Amino acid sequence: MDDEKPAAAGGQASPVTGDPAPPLLVRIQGSGWSLPAGPSYLIGRDPGCDIVVADGRVSWRHAVLRLEEGRWILADNGSTNGIYAGDRRVSRVEINGQAVIRLSHPYNGPALSCTVTSAVTTLRIGRAPDNDIVVPHPSASGHHAELHQEAEGYRLVDLGSSNGTYVNERRITDALLAEGDVVGIGSATFRLAGHELREVSEPAAPAAETSRPPVAPPAGPTAVDPLPAVPSTGRSRSSTRSGGWCRGASGSRTSTS
Numbered sequence: 001m002d003d004e005k006p007a008a009a010g011g012q013a014s015p016v017t018g019d020p021a022p023p024l025l026v027r028i029q030g031s032g033w034s035l036p037a038g039p040s041y042l043i044g045r046d047p048g049c050d051i052v053v054a055d056g057r058v059s060w061r062h063a064v065l066r067l068e069e070g071r072w073i074l075a076d077n078g079s080t081n082g083i084y085a086g087d088r089r090v091s092r093v094e095i096n097g098q099a100v101i102r103l104s105h106p107y108n109g110p111a112l113s114c115t116v117t118s119a120v121t122t123l124r125i126g127r128a129p130d131n132d133i134v135v136p137h138p139s140a141s142g143h144h145a146e147l148h149q150e151a152e153g154y155r156l157v158d159l160g161s162s163n164g165t166y167v168n169e170r171r172i173t174d175a176l177l178a179e180g181d182v183v184g185i186g187s188a189t190f191r192l193a194g195h196e197l198r199e200v201s202e203p204a205a206p207a208a209e210t211s212r213p214p215v216a217p218p219a220g221p222t223a224v225d226p227l228p229a230v231p232s233t234g235r236s237r238s239s240t241r242s243g244g245w246c247r248g249a250s251g252s253r254t255s256t257s
Contacts, residue, residue, distance in 0.1 A: 021070050023149070024095070025115040025123070025132070028053060032132050033196045034121045034149050040066035042077070043103070043112070051196075057081050057104035065114070072116060074101055084109065121149040123197065125185055126159075133190075133197065139163050140186030147197060152176065154192060156183060 021037035033051060035041055041050040044062040053062070059079035066073055072095040076082055081104035082089045093101050095114045102109040123132040126144035135144065141161040148155045154177045158165035166184035167175045177183070183190040183197065190197045 021067055021072075022116050023121055024065065024072050025117045025121055026051060026065070027113040027132055028110055029055075030134055031196065031198060032123045032147075034117070034123070035065065035195055037067050037072075040064050044077070044079075053103060053110050055104065055110050057109060059104075062103055063112075071095070072114065074099075074112070074114065079104070081105065081109070123147040126161075127186070135185050135188045137187045140188065144185050147177075153178070154197075161186075 023037060024035045026033045026035060028051065035050075042061050042064055043049055043051040043053060044060050045053060045055070045058045046060045049061060051065075059077070059081070061077050062079040063083055064075050064077050066075070073092055074083065074095060075092040076090070083093070084090065084102045084106040085093050085099070087106040089106070093099055095116060098113075098115045101112045101114065103112060104110070124143060124146050125131055125133040125135065125140075126142050127135055127137065127140040128142040131143065141159070141163070143159050144161040145159055145165045146157045148157065156165065156167060156172065156175050156177055158173045163186055164171045166172065167177065168182050169184070177192045179192060179194070181192050182200075183192065189200050191200050192198075
């Protein structure tokens with residue numbers, strides 16, 4: 001199946017009312033997406049999927065979310081381990097209002113929560129388990145911030161959190177986000193990528209340099225007693241120097257022959 005990427009919001013119209021079909025709010029593994037109606041969305045382990053699920057039991061391109069006759073459908077995409085509604089393996093699920101579908105296992109497979117929403121969507125972020133995006137760390141407030149989908153894009157609003165909400169390392173109370181903006185919620189860091197607020201890992205700290213024992217400089221030439229002075233005989237002779245070595249400023253030895 002070819003990759004299909006998100007298109008602009010607006011999307012397909014409902015065949016009943018003629019109004020644009022509502023967006024779909026999707027949550028899995030602590031991340032959330034607001035998907036406008038229109039395109040299809042691939043779900044799977046492939047990093048090129050619209051919704052990436054990091055679980056070895058999930059197929060590379062496991063399932064697809066799409067509209068059929070104005071209704072949101074989650075359909076299996078020929079996966080190895082399937083999709084489950086309750087304890088029953090199914091080939092497709094129609095999403096009416098809200099649905100939780102598990103991928104790959106009926107009891108402990110990754111849970112995909114899908115909610116048909118109104119035109120304006122709000123994602124709540126914080127430490128409390130009832131948030132849409134849960135940040136399970138004491139540095140995050142119970143209900144820390146909200147992400148609002150508006151006509152002009154996504155707006156991030158701090159909810160009076162103790163440690164603040166940050167956009168591109170600047171503390172904000174209310175900010176309109178742009179593609180690629182980095183959001184800090186407590187110890188968690190997210191990046192806005194299309195319709196997804198994706199959690200990103202901190203860069204790994206550089207490994208400490210292994211201490212090495214000092215290397216002794218190369219030994220110089222053995223000192224020798226100076227040659228005795230030769231009395232002048234009054235006869236001229238060509239200037240000669242006996243072969244030897246001297247040490248330069250860098251510690252290397254150069255021939256003086």
